[in-house]
Amino acid sequence: xxxxxxxxxxxxxxxxxxxxxxxxxxxxxxxxxxxxxxxxxxxxxxxxxxxxxxxxxxxxxxxxxxxxxxxxxxxxxxxxxxxxxxxxxxxxxxxxxxxxxxxxxxxxxxxxxxxxxxxxxxxxxxxxxxxxxxxxxxxxxxxxxxxxxxxxxxxxxxxxxxxxxxxxxxxxxxxxxxxxxxxxxxxxxxxxxxxxxxxxxxxxxxxxxxxxxxxxxxxx
Numbered sequence: 001x002x003x004x005x006x007x008x009x010x011x012x013x014x015x016x017x018x019x020x021x022x023x024x025x026x027x028x029x030x031x032x033x034x035x036x037x038x039x040x041x042x043x044x045x046x047x048x049x050x051x052x053x054x055x056x057x058x059x060x061x062x063x064x065x066x067x068x069x070x071x072x073x074x075x076x077x078x079x080x081x082x083x084x085x086x087x088x089x090x091x092x093x094x095x096x097x098x099x100x101x102x103x104x105x106x107x108x109x110x111x112x113x114x115x116x117x118x119x120x121x122x123x124x125x126x127x128x129x130x131x132x133x134x135x136x137x138x139x140x141x142x143x144x145x146x147x148x149x150x151x152x153x154x155x156x157x158x159x160x161x162x163x164x165x166x167x168x169x170x171x172x173x174x175x176x177x178x179x180x181x182x183x184x185x186x187x188x189x190x191x192x193x194x195x196x197x198x199x200x201x202x203x204x205x206x207x208x209x210x211x212x213x214x215x216x217x218x219x220x
Contacts, residue, residue, distance in 0.1 A: 008156070018093060021041070042074070
């Protein structure tokens, strides 16, 4: 398994999804409670990046071409100790997102890339006869090692390319999630836009309705 240095958008997305599986975010319901859930997470987020072109631009390539296909097999071989290591990893990654000091991010993310056995050149699926740099996972690595490398590469790529201001808490009033914003304008507000954003919209709509009803009741 290998993670391309310029594939930080996909990698940062995996880091965001990982930290938002905790019981803290889901109000007591851990979304990564057992090995089956870990396999499902790996299948969902490791099989296809969709961000395989130059500098994270979508090239429509599969995870196999990007080198991410090794995550699911590692998850299927995982033991309970590996699940605990993944739980510890998401705590570490959450701490980095919550404290986005540039030096802290770089030091922490560099430590996360320790499961790599070095860098290599791989074919660039977006450019014929071109290559790009990638970090290769060491032999005998676990799924926790693979996720650590992915998260570290994602954080380093975002710090280098977009800046430390892209590490944020969710702005939904009742949410305790966090995320890494890799959008082009940098205007993302929610850790899970489809969920948290909808909750905020519904709450605002109900508040407007209550205000309108109150004004109607007070009118002569």
